[in-house]
Amino acid sequence: MLQKQKSEFTKQLILNESFKLFYKDGFKTTSVDKIMIKTKLTKGAFYYHYKNKKELGLDVIKLKIQKRVCDGMISPLYTSGNAIDILKATFLNRIKAFPLEEKQQGCPMNNFINEIGDSEKVYQTALKSIIEEWKTALINLIDKGKKQKTIKNAISSEATAVYLISAFEGMRGIRKLYDTDEIIDEYVLGLSMYINQIKV
Structure with a gap:
């Protein structure tokens, strides 16, 4: 059991430090060697958990970036209440609340999309699935607003979601x-x- 916990801790350490390095320095310029220096682990520890950096990058997208977007931008859209108020709270309050470092470095997902979104189909698919999940949540909220009569019926829910x-x-x-x-x-x-303009 202790070995299993240690192995999981090691994997989480690699994930966490890789995410920080990818975010700060970029995915392409961050080598496995750089990750090992940062984590103070051996290459053997890395290759026990990951076949290569490509596999690690996919895990960072699925386990770190997706969670951030889900926690910050998707889950709040499913809260109960007035749809317009939820939109304002999610989009307007969130962007003002980012710490200075994140304002200077941008959105981790957006950085990944710009850097590697078109280089590998597997990355493109993983990143696109986050956007699609976000879009679906927004469409659901906008449709809810139409039923509540807080959002104009005439607007396209899909187009509004993509625009936001x-x-x-x-x-x-x-x-x-x-x-x-x-x-x-x-x-x-x-x-x-x-x-x-879109509210009733």
Whole structure:
């Protein structure tokens, strides 16, 4: 039992430190050697858990990035209440709440999409599944808002969902170019106006 726990701890250490390195330095420039230096583990420990960096990258997407997006942007959409209020709380409050380091480094998922989303089908599929899950949650919320009569019936739930995700992820990327939150404030104002336009 102790060996199993130790093995799981080692795997989690590799995952956690790899995620941080991929986020900070990029996936392509982070070598297995760099991960081993950071974790203070041997290459044998790495290859016991992963065949190669490609397999590790897929695990980081599925176990770290997907969880972040789910916890921060998907699960809140399933809470009870007024759909418009949920949209505002999820999209407007979330982007203002990111720590400075995350504003400067952008969205981990977005960084992965831009760096390797088109290089390997397996990465593309894993990243796309996160977007699709997010889109589905938004469509469900918007449809709920229509039933509540808080969101206009005439709008396309699918188009609205895609727009909200694209605008949010775009802003996460654009913010990396700026030294202040002024650009985020403008985004928040614009998105507030948009949400007000779709509400009844």
